[in-house]
Amino acid sequence: MRATVTDPVLSESGNVGAAFGLIVDCSSLVARDFQGSMFVTNMHWLDIDPPTFTATGLAGLSAHGSNGVEATFDGIFAPAFLADMGIADPNLVQGYVDVNAVTGLSSATFAVLGVGNGSQWPLGSWKYRLANSAWSTRDIMFGRLAKPAKAVGVSPKGTISTTRPTFKWKKLGSATAYEVRVYKGTTLLLKKTGATTLSWKASKALPRKVYLTWKVRGSSSAGAGSFSTALKFKFGLSCHRARGRSRPRAPTARWCCRCPRLCARRSASALLCALPAGGRRWAADRRARWP
């Protein structure tokens, strides 16, 4: 290996006038296999680590800088590795601080330094330079973050027992936020953007007795991914199940009115259910038909 001692910048551990060190990552983790790539920085070697964040299409390291002090990071990659990252044109590589593209940050800059001729870095390898001055612990990454893959919704689906369900979906590797949409037919009823967890509870009660659909999609700094396949659901548990009974006892008017689905089946209006006499008639009829 060939390199040169340098004067590092102030970083989390402190500062010295000259230093040299390196970190060789031999991890067996596939996500950290950067195929012998090199990273060169003027940040002290005690403050650089293998990346804590890994994503398809990105390679880099983790750094612990001093806020307000600009540190530079060079990434040197062989064309074969760039191709494995899904990057056909090395000029399209971007710089990322954590998962945020440098193009959207005021505290960072990124430059494509070009292909090497062997005098400064290996012949044929591409070199990129990222400078960053806003610090805590950051993942400094190079590559091309793809839009998140098609999302996968988990629940609700089918018949549910609450009008304010919690929507759940599967994690997407490169997504930093999720968007949930709920529809009645083609009418958008609810929309939640910027969800950072893998679930979200409906912010208001959804209509009963009708089938609704919902879908989710992930987004990253590369853009929004595809929506999940829409899942269909409907509020509509029968009263006795909702109340934990295997068989209803003599219903009261209150009980009956909490059971709009059964009332609807019996073609009884809410007013009829509310009447004790109507309730008694309904109960007698119901007992006779109960299996």
Next chain:
Amino acid sequence: MIRRYSSARRLRRLPALFAVLLLALLLAPTALASAGSGPVTWAPVDSTYGFSETHFVAVPLPAPPGMGATSLGLGAAYGAGFWDAATEVFAMGFINAIPTGAGLPAIGQTELSTGPLPAGTPLKLGFRKAAGQKVDSVAMLGDPNALVSIEPSDPATLTAAT
């Protein structure tokens, strides 16, 4: 029944304690050596510094394997590496004092500006690893505007190399 030890009986146990202590002292260098004998080690005698490509020298035992210096005299700079088996990461750097043990040094010990390795000193460093050991990446603190290279640069050849 309560057993009581007399002073004489306590004294008779002292040789045993000394034996345990002696064994621990004898095994200590082995423990230090094992900390630096991971899949990647620095090869000081295969490494050079400066424009005249002066060879580093290996620091003799009981120093851990893979430890070198610019010289064995006063004012030398030392190089030492630390292999973390849990993360499979090798960290190596130069320091201005003899390492006192395995692990990373304090930042004050990494100051090289007043020694034989000031900023701007070119380095040619050799390392040893097991054949088949894959190198995912190398991150280094170094001059980004000077020559930087890994040989062999081909990942398959690098993996096969020792």
